[in-house]
Amino acid sequence: MPALQNDTLIRALLRQPTAYTPVWLMRQAGRYLPEYNETRRRAGSFLALCKTPSLAAEVTLQPLERFPLDAAILFSDILTIPDAMGLGLYFAEGEGPRFERPLRDEGAVAKLAVPDPGESLRYVTDAIAEVRRALAGRVPLIGFSGSPYTLACYMVEGQASDDWRTVKVMLHQRPTLLHRVLETNARAVSALLNAQIEAGVDVVMIFDTWGGSLSAAAYREFSLEYIQRVLSQLKRGAARVPVIVFTKGGASWLEQIAATGCDCVGLDWSIDLGDARRRIGERAALQGNLDPSVLLASPEAVRREVQKVLESFGSGVGHVFNLGHGVPQFSPPENVAALVAAVHELSPKFH
Amino acid sequence: MPALQNDTLIRALLRQPTAYTPVWLMRQAGRYLPEYNETRRRAGSFLALCKTPSLAAEVTLQPLERFPLDAAILFSDILTIPDAMGLGLYFAEGEGPRFERPLRDEGAVAKLAVPDPGESLRYVTDAIAEVRRALAGRVPLIGFSGSPYTLACYMVEGQASDDWRTVKVMLHQRPTLLHRVLETNARAVSALLNAQIEAGVDVVMIFDTWGGSLSAAAYREFSLEYIQRVLSQLKRGAARVPVIVFTKGGASWLEQIAATGCDCVGLDWSIDLGDARRRIGERAALQGNLDPSVLLASPEAVRREVQKVLESFGSGVGHVFNLGHGVPQFSPPENVAALVAAVHELSPKFH
Numbered sequence: 001m002p003a004l005q006n007d008t009l010i011r012a013l014l015r016q017p018t019a020y021t022p023v024w025l026m027r028q029a030g031r032y033l034p035e036y037n038e039t040r041r042r043a044g045s046f047l048a049l050c051k052t053p054s055l056a057a058e059v060t061l062q063p064l065e066r067f068p069l070d071a072a073i074l075f076s077d078i079l080t081i082p083d084a085m086g087l088g089l090y091f092a093e094g095e096g097p098r099f100e101r102p103l104r105d106e107g108a109v110a111k112l113a114v115p116d117p118g119e120s121l122r123y124v125t126d127a128i129a130e131v132r133r134a135l136a137g138r139v140p141l142i143g144f145s146g147s148p149y150t151l152a153c154y155m156v157e158g159q160a161s162d163d164w165r166t167v168k169v170m171l172h173q174r175p176t177l178l179h180r181v182l183e184t185n186a187r188a189v190s191a192l193l194n195a196q197i198e199a200g201v202d203v204v205m206i207f208d209t210w211g212g213s214l215s216a217a218a219y220r221e222f223s224l225e226y227i228q229r230v231l232s233q234l235k236r237g238a239a240r241v242p243v244i245v246f247t248k249g250g251a252s253w254l255e256q257i258a259a260t261g262c263d264c265v266g267l268d269w270s271i272d273l274g275d276a277r278r279r280i281g282e283r284a285a286l287q288g289n290l291d292p293s294v295l296l297a298s299p300e301a302v303r304r305e306v307q308k309v310l311e312s313f314g315s316g317v318g319h320v321f322n323l324g325h326g327v328p329q330f331s332p333p334e335n336v337a338a339l340v341a342a343v344h345e346l347s348p349k350f351h
Numbered sequence: 352m353p354a355l356q357n358d359t360l361i362r363a364l365l366r367q368p369t370a371y372t373p374v375w376l377m378r379q380a381g382r383y384l385p386e387y388n389e390t391r392r393r394a395g396s397f398l399a400l401c402k403t404p405s406l407a408a409e410v411t412l413q414p415l416e417r418f419p420l421d422a423a424i425l426f427s428d429i430l431t432i433p434d435a436m437g438l439g440l441y442f443a444e445g446e447g448p449r450f451e452r453p454l455r456d457e458g459a460v461a462k463l464a465v466p467d468p469g470e471s472l473r474y475v476t477d478a479i480a481e482v483r484r485a486l487a488g489r490v491p492l493i494g495f496s497g498s499p500y501t502l503a504c505y506m507v508e509g510q511a512s513d514d515w516r517t518v519k520v521m522l523h524q525r526p527t528l529l530h531r532v533l534e535t536n537a538r539a540v541s542a543l544l545n546a547q548i549e550a551g552v553d554v555v556m557i558f559d560t561w562g563g564s565l566s567a568a569a570y571r572e573f574s575l576e577y578i579q580r581v582l583s584q585l586k587r588g589a590a591r592v593p594v595i596v597f598t599k600g601g602a603s604w605l606e607q608i609a610a611t612g613c614d615c616v617g618l619d620w621s622i623d624l625g626d627a628r629r630r631i632g633e634r635a636a637l638q639g640n641l642d643p644s645v646l647l648a649s650p651e652a653v654r655r656e657v658q659k660v661l662e663s664f665g666s667g668v669g670h671v672f673n674l675g676h677g678v679p680q681f682s683p684p685e686n687v688a689a690l691v692a693a694v695h696e697l698s699p700k701f702h
Contacts, residue, residue: 163679165647172648215642216623217659252602252622271603272567291566296516297523308568328514
């Protein structure tokens with residue numbers, strides 16, 4: 001494997017000195033890019049795009065052709081795991097993800113098995129191999145998975161929800177049943193991330209998109225505990241692949257997230273980076289946390305807000321620039337260009 | 352005016368000793384109650400229900416007939432203010448609130464004026480008078496308003512949104528214009544709350560439902576600053592009507608909210624009450640913070656979770672029991688009964 005030509009992201013994640021603040025964006029490969037929409041059209045569907053390694057690799061690389069990003073992130077979907085478990089993932093047009101067979105009872109939960117990443121998720125590692133070849137060490141490649149709880153949300157609810165009432169009723173009424181789902185999910189997430197690491201990703205990230213919908217006590221018991229298990233089951237290799245954990249809406253629990261032993265805590269935009277830094281200290285790097293909505297405004301507004309985020313972190317090691325959530329669908333690409341340029345131009349004086 | 356027979360809520364808000372923890376619930380008058388749905392049917396529409404004092408008073412009192420709650424909260428809607436400003440509030444069936452004439456440009460903002468609560472919002476104070484007569488001092492009556500920023504969200508966006516992109520683009524591109532809206536809103540909110548106080552409410556609450564969608568810096572500038580203004584313009588009278596401020600998603604900013612000089616900080620369920628108490632100390636009482644989803648489970652689950660919330664606050668003064676958000680639409684009333692009973696039975700040992 002070629003050595004990385006740009007290892008700024010890795011160094012920042014490990015809290016080592018860098019010349020500037022590295023930047024990548026959640027959903028940097030996505031619908032705001034016309035070339036993404038074109039590839040997706042060719043694929044026929046979102047799911048086909050995820051499952052066709054050559055096309056997944058193609059869209060993974062698209063934002064890097066436009067913007068001097070400091071990392072690529074594998075194009076995939078967090079719901080590939082429950083899909084490989086046989087729950088029947090489909091996307092109703094304009095409606096988001098759905099499962100044909102959501103987990104609602106003891107029988108369904110008992111049948112749940114950890115998919116073998118070498119079999120039913122082979123398309124993920126095949127895409128990684130293609131991206132690695134094309135990148136040739138230009139920048140690091142990030143692999144990822146949903147958190148066990150976030151996967152369970154979709155698996156039990158059967159679709160996205162604004163209150164996740166079905167999974168929460170299971171949590172209150174049948175906690176043991178939910179724990180069984182979460183144990184299986186934790187093993188499935190570890191297996192997939194280990195397969196990604198083996199296939200050559202340089203960093204892994206756990207997206208806990210819905211952990212923030214829980215109470216503090218339920219978060220510890222049903223989400224953080226299983227993220228911790230995943231971390232303990234990772235085979236991070238001699239190079240010790242860095243791990244980023246991101247709980248959206250998790251501002252109250254940063255210390256606990258850092259205590260999992262992850263290298264970096266992802267932050268949404270609700271928290272001041274300086275406050276987060278004071279709370280976490282040297283225990284972990286921080287990733288974030290620009291409000292994505294600014295990408296819908298102007299390049300000038302983007303530049304102003306980038307400056308504020310850099311200032312709120314301040315000088316020193318351990319900051320990876322990112323949004324607090326994904327790139328919005330209707331972001332003009334020139335605003336994304338302005339973001340990346342602003343981080344590269346304005347950040348050196350903080351190093 | 353008759354003295355209050357049950358002043359437990361007032362005493363808890365002022366951090367004075369009480370024999371037990373007082374409890375009321377956001378949206379305690381609402382669609383989970385068959386009698387509410389019956390009155391709403393008679394009213395013809397949600398808006399007619401809000402605007403007909405006798406019917407608004409009727410539904411305000413309904414939950415008190417069923418449950419020994421420690422407060423009534425006026426049945427009304429936060430969008431009555433922008434409606435009185437002439438924006439044309441309507442409710443598309445199953446779609447939530449909409450405005451016919453959202454604020455999108457300089458001209459619309461320039462025309463915005465503070466409604467006279469004695470005129471276009473007279474139905475609010477008339478309903479308060481009716482409720483007061485019916486309550487006859489049994490428990491305190493809570494008045495309320497949306498926060499200036501939360502009102503602006505709906506006024507600019509024209510409807511609810513999952514990312515509030517229109518108002519956020521205005522915030523980034525035309526901050527002066529948004530500030531003008533917020534100044535007007537702050538005066539309108541103060542005027543309405545002062546009219547409510549004059550009409551006899553015992554407590555007022557400011558609902559900042561969408562402040563939590565902002566970044567930390569934007570929250571201070573666009574939401575908290577105007578909540579502060581409202582507080583400074585309140586005529587709280589000799590009895591010093593207590594004020595509750597609730598920013599949903601505001602866990603990162605509790606100290607700043609307490610520093611507004613409010614008497615009580617409302618909390619959503621993401622934060623541990625004990626942590627919040629350590630952060631806020633003696634500066635304010637705390638209101639919250641049971642995850643509302645437990646009301647969809649069983650009376651036994653409700654009782655367990657009530658116990659956990661009481662324990663997380665611990666012993667001492669200054670806790671008002673509530674949910675972290677409104678009562679869910681499909682809550683069985685017996686679960687609400689179990690909640691109120693559990694708070695009254697389990698809380699005395701913490702006092």
